[in-house]
Amino acid sequence: MSPLLEVNNVSKAFGGVQANHDISLQVADGEIAGIIGPNGSGKTTLFNSIVGAHPIDRGSIKFRDEELSRLRVPHIARRGLLRTFQQTRIYKQMTCVENMLISRPHANETLGSMLADFDEADYREAGELLELVGLYAKRNLQAGELSFGQQKLLEFAMALMNNPKMLLLDEPTAGINPTLINGLLERLVYANRELGITLLVIEHNMRVIMSLAQRIYCLAHGQLLAEGAPETVRNDPRVIDAYLGGQ
Amino acid sequence: MDNIQLLIETPPFALQLVIEGVLLGGIFALAAYGMALVWGVMNIINIVQGEWVMLGGFIAFALAQWGGVPSLFGIPVAAAALFAIGWLAYHTIIFRIVDRDLFTSILATFGLSILFQQLMNQIFGADVRTLESGLGSWYFFNSMVSISQTKVLGFVLAGVIAVVLTIFMRSSRMGQAIRATAQNARAARILGIDTDRVYAFTYGLNAAVCGAAGAIVVMAFTIHPYQGLIYTVRSFTIVVIAGLGNLPGVIASAFGLGIAEQYAGFTLGAEFQNAFVFLLLVVILVARNLKLQRRREVLR
Amino acid sequence: MSAAQLATAAGPKARVAGGYTALLIVSLLAPLVFPAYVTQFAFLWVLVVIALCWNVMGGEMGYNSFGNIVFFGVGMYATSVVQVGLYGDVGAYTAAKGGLALDLTVTQYFVGLGVGMFAGALLAVALAGILGLGMLGLRGHYFAIGTLGLGIAAAELAAGWDWIGAGSGMVPPNYPDAAGIDRTTVFYYLAFILAVATFFTLKRLRRGRFGLAINAIRDDEDKAEAMGLHTTRYKTVAWCVSAFFTAFAGGIVGNIVGFIDPRTVAFAGVTYGVWMVLMTVLGGKGTLWGPVVGAAVFHVTQELFWTYLLGWQRVALGLLIVLIVVFFPKGIVGYIRDKWPEKFGYTVDESATGAAADPAQQGGTR
Incomplete structure (x- = not known):
């Protein structure tokens, strides 16, 4: 193999x-x-x-x-094939949940899916992964407000969200x-x-x-x-x- | 289309356009050099650049028209006045945007641009102005090629200014401080260079260079309150082609742009000459970026 | 957790609905109560629309487009060209420089207007798509100045194109007297409907994938690319959406003003082109209500005070831009959001603190 x-x-x-x-x-x-x-x-x-x-x-x-x-x-x-950055990069003005939601996989994107809402499954998975890295309580804070370590965890969770x-x-x-x-x-x-x-x-x-x-x-x-x-x-x-x- | 045929059949006409383009390009080079200076040192795209040229022109115009000052004498006066205006602009507005994001610096200088454009429109009106130098023209090839002596004089003066500027940047202490700050502002600050003073001086110097260029423009060409933006766009185009800190490149691109404009004006019609300048910028930006994208990069 | 719980808490639903209803009633009644100001009110809605559209690019996506004025002008010209072209010869009409009046019936007029505005909007969308291919690959300074170049180039091209009247401009067809309803009132309601449609379309879009994607591009485009986002597609769609509604606004303004000058009405960089940026920044870029608030404040200020400036308005405009950008860059709504972030849903969920520190426990705790 x-x-x-x-x-x-x-x-x-x-x-x-x-x-x-x-x-x-x-x-x-x-x-x-x-x-x-x-x-x-x-x-x-x-x-x-x-x-x-x-x-x-x-x-x-x-x-x-x-x-x-x-x-x-x-x-x-x-x-x-995804990477995370040494100098952690997240979307600073968006909330943690938003950071997660937009990180969902983008392999099959059409005009319809681009203009669509997020569905229940997206929210559920975002919540689960935020919980996994212990950021669920801060999900509605702007990501830029998090400490460096927390941003790193968020970036990791975003990578997982991308499947x-x-x-x-x-x-x-x-x-x-x-x-x-x-x-x-x-x-x-x-x-x-x-x-x-x-x-x-x-x-x-x-x-x-x-x-x-x-x-x-x-x-x-x-x-x-x-x-x-x-x-x-x-x-x-x-x-x-x-x-x-x-x- | 007839004009294109004319160009091919009558080489002296083509030569005329090239000469006019180069003479015009000398002015562009000055403004572009100043823009590259401010861009490189302060990381600001100075949208008000063209207005400094226009202001310099109006100062020289006012001096000559109402003060009876000889137009040549207007050049140093306009430069000095613009240095003061630039220095003031730095200490009131620009110093607040040096370290801010690009949105702020572009929009703030754009606001200044509108401010001065409209101010001059209020004071002088929207008419096209020029100063009569009283000089004649040289004629060649059975008068098919004519070269205005004023434009040649303006070109020579632009060259003199460029040489003085180069010597200043190379050998004076301030020039060295400017170059050090351009390379690494933080390191310069640690080594005891007062970067705030350097920024103020750089910004003033740029305005002064543009002011001098403007005083030449009013003598050799024409000025009006709304022509600032096109000088800004020309400068930007030249710097994009030449890159920062590349004086020979700036001069070469400025001549190139001048010639291209002359040809465009002649073949497409004078009414499309401005449109050509703006579209050329767009085309050059997009072309450069597409080339970079093939190398997995973007224009930064 | 449900989508509603995760979404920002916008306050009690009833109060929001009440607010919208009150605004609706005021807007519908305004022309009846203040008939003298109908034109100004119509302009308010137009300004709201172009500010909202600019905000999509400059505020939500971080692409400072000085070129949106292109779509405004294209929409304006296209509307009038169709209005004329459906019932006459455009070339002859413009060549007569207003001397050739078209007497349209009521039906003809409104069919022409409707078809024209949609044609203009579609043309603007197509243009945004084509221009976007090249322009939207540019970043930062290059995009801003490139689009600035586009805006002025468009004005210069229109001023040189004889078919649409070149430098002497174009006059939209006369409003039919037989219509039975005042011209300005008609355009007031058109502008109002457009503003409402724009607002709710953008409100809906910014909540979904599109909204978050363009926010992500604003915050860190390289990261968005590294996460596999179709950045080019999103950027192009954003510009098309922005162009679509801006073109409608252009079509309406052309007919309200009644004369289309290439440089000072259609591709009017110094007025509409700058206003759309200024209003958005003043209100708060990147927020939903910012452009609306900004447009209202700007328009009222302009109407109340600017006549006293006696021609110095545009000097004041330049000064105003500098002052707002340098000293008040967050804008009104942005300022409020920073002051009371919890009102905008930026809160820590206390009930959930401490939960799920251990990855083994995950699942089933909601």
């Missing part, structure tokens, strides 16, 4: 800076994979390449056996109060196990990524340094070198 997401030999340069060089990775359906690497190692660039935020120089990106590298952001999102096949999470625990991290982890695992969403997670918090991911890729200087089970990667001397600035 071919993997859900297949990145083959992708390279991307910004001017003279080689942000990604010849990167290949696979994520199987239903798994949780992690990407680690020091700052500036090209993790977010790779995410942007996958979701179509910029063109890639070389290589191919396949999602469910379909080539993505020429599609644009919304088209890729509608195929069920994706796969979710790319860019540092989901960055900036979140440490006491909330465990709760967030549980929700990630819940999304994976119960909702069947494949996850690819960029994370700096080693404890989080080691307990969450089944397989980990480590990037450094735009290149793939190591891959494998969390234990293997953690004990790889090259990874330790990269993090401690051995180079």
